[in-house]
Amino acid sequence: xxxxxxxxxxxxxxxxxxxxxxxxxxxxxxxxxxxxxxxxxxxxxxxxxxxxxxxxxxxxxxxxxxxxxxxxxxxxxxxxxxxxxxxxxxxxxxxxxxxxxxxxxxxxxxxxxxxxxxxxxxxxxxxxxxxxxxxxxxxxxxxxxxxxxxxxxxxxxxxxxxxxxxxxxxxxxxxxxxxxxxxxxxxxxxxxxxxxxx
Amino acid sequence: xxxxxxxxxxxxxxxxxxxxxxxxxxxxxxxxxxxxxxxxxxxxxxxxxxxxxxxxxxxxxxxxxxxxxxxxxxxxxxxxxxxxxxxxxxxxxxxxxxxxxxxxxxxxxxxxxxxxxxxxxxxxxxxxxxxxxxxxxxxxxxxxxxxxxxxxxxxx
Numbered sequence: 001x002x003x004x005x006x007x008x009x010x011x012x013x014x015x016x017x018x019x020x021x022x023x024x025x026x027x028x029x030x031x032x033x034x035x036x037x038x039x040x041x042x043x044x045x046x047x048x049x050x051x052x053x054x055x056x057x058x059x060x061x062x063x064x065x066x067x068x069x070x071x072x073x074x075x076x077x078x079x080x081x082x083x084x085x086x087x088x089x090x091x092x093x094x095x096x097x098x099x100x101x102x103x104x105x106x107x108x109x110x111x112x113x114x115x116x117x118x119x120x121x122x123x124x125x126x127x128x129x130x131x132x133x134x135x136x137x138x139x140x141x142x143x144x145x146x147x148x149x150x151x152x153x154x155x156x157x158x159x160x161x162x163x164x165x166x167x168x169x170x171x172x173x174x175x176x177x178x179x180x181x182x183x184x185x186x187x188x189x190x191x192x193x194x195x196x197x198x
Numbered sequence: 199x200x201x202x203x204x205x206x207x208x209x210x211x212x213x214x215x216x217x218x219x220x221x222x223x224x225x226x227x228x229x230x231x232x233x234x235x236x237x238x239x240x241x242x243x244x245x246x247x248x249x250x251x252x253x254x255x256x257x258x259x260x261x262x263x264x265x266x267x268x269x270x271x272x273x274x275x276x277x278x279x280x281x282x283x284x285x286x287x288x289x290x291x292x293x294x295x296x297x298x299x300x301x302x303x304x305x306x307x308x309x310x311x312x313x314x315x316x317x318x319x320x321x322x323x324x325x326x327x328x329x330x331x332x333x334x335x336x337x338x339x340x341x342x343x344x345x346x347x348x349x350x351x352x353x354x
Contacts, residue, residue, distance in 0.1 A: 053299065053302050054303050054304065055304045055305070055306070056281055056304070056305045056307075057281070057282050057297075057305045057307040057308070058282050058283075058287075058306070058307065058308045059282075059295060059305075059307060059308050060306050062308065067227070071218075071229065071231055071245075072233070072241060072243060074253075075255065076241055076243075076256060077254075077255055077256050077257070077349075078258055079348070081259075087261070088258070088259065090347060090348040090349075090350075091348065091350045092350055095347050095348065097263055097267065099263065099266075099267050099270070122347060124343040124347065126340065126343060128336060129332050129335040129336055129339070130332040135271070135339070135340075136267075136270070136271075137267050139343050139344070139347055141347055166263065168261055168263035168264075169261050169263070170260065170261060170263075170264050170344065170347075170348075171259065171261065171264075171348055172238060172259040172260060173259065175237035175238050175239060175259055176237060176259075176261070
C-alpha cells in the first residue's frame with residue numbers, strides 16, 4: 001500500500017521522542033506511591049521544570065509496558081511540510097476549526113454560515129456521546145486556502161445561534177512556541193525565579 | 199464555559215494527553231494509541247493485524263486552537279477529579295490507558311476494556327468510570343475527525 005511507502009520515506013526527529021522515553025527507565029516499585037511518582041520525572045521534566053505535579057493513578061505504580069516505547073517511537077507518516085509557521089494544507093483542502101458551537105446547532109446552520117465563503121467539501125459536527133447534543137466544535141474543509149482564510153477572518157469572534165464562535169486553522173506546519181523549559185540540557189536554561197535556587 | 203485563566207482551565211499551563219487501548223491475542227498486538235503533545239503535535243498509531251497487517255502511524259501539528267479545544271473537552275469532563283482505584287484492572291481481554299498532564303496535575307489511569315455501559319454500571323465506581331467511558335469516546339471522535347480529514351484515511 002501507498003501508506004507503507006510514505007511511512008518509510010519520512011523520517012521523524014528522534015529528539016522529539018523524549019516524552020516517550022521514560023518507559024525504559026521507570027523502576028517498578030508498587031509499594032510506595034511517592035517512590036513510584038519519583039520515578040516518573042522524565043515525562044514531567046520533558047514538558048515542565050516547574051513545581052512537582054500531583055500524580056494519580058495506577059499507571060504510576062505498575063510496571064510499565066516496555067513495548068510502549070516501540071509503539072510510539074517509530075516513524076510516523078506526515079504530509080510534506082517545511083515546518084515553518086502558518087497553516088498546513090491537508091490532503092484535499094484546508095481545514096478550519098469552529099469552537100463555541102451551540103449544542104443544538106444543525107449541520108444546516110453551519111452550511112448556511114460557512115457556505116458563503118466557498119463550497120464546504122467536508123463538515124464534521126461531532127456529538128457529545130453522553131448527551132447526544134453537539135460537542136461544541138465543528139471541522140470544516142474548503143478546497144482553497146482563500147476560502148478558509150476568508151471564513152476565519154469573517155467568522156472568528158462572530159455569532160452563531162446566539163453564541164460567540166471562534167474560528168481558526170486546524171493544522172499547522174510546525175510546532176507552536178516551544179516553552180523554554182522544554183530544553184532538556186541541564187545548562188539549557190536558567191530560571192529567573194530566586195525560589196528555584198538549589 | 200471552561201475557565202480560561204486558571205491552571206485547570208482550557209487555556210493556561212501545559213497540556214499532554216495520551217490514550218491507549220489494546221490487547222494481545224490471536225492477531226498479535228492490536229492497539230490504537232494517540233497523543234497530544236505540548237508543542238501541538240498529534241500522533242496517531244493504529245495496529246490491527248486482522249485482514250491487513252499494516253501499522254498506521256500518522257502525525258500532524260495542530261494549531262493552539264485545536265489543542266485548546268481538546269483541553270476544554272478534558273476540563274469539562276472533570277476526569278482529573280477521578281481515580282482509577284476502583285476501576286476494573288486490565289485483563290486478558292484488553293487494556294486502556296489514559297495519561298493526562300494538565301496544569302499541575304498528572305493522571306495516569308489504567309483499566310480493562312469497557313464493552314458497554316453495562317460494564318460501567320456493574321463496576322465498583324460507576325460514576326467515575328462513566329466519565330472515563332464518555333471522555334474516551336469524545337476524544338476518539340475528535341482525533342478520528344482530525345486524522346481522517348487531514349490524511350483522508352478511515353481511522354478504523
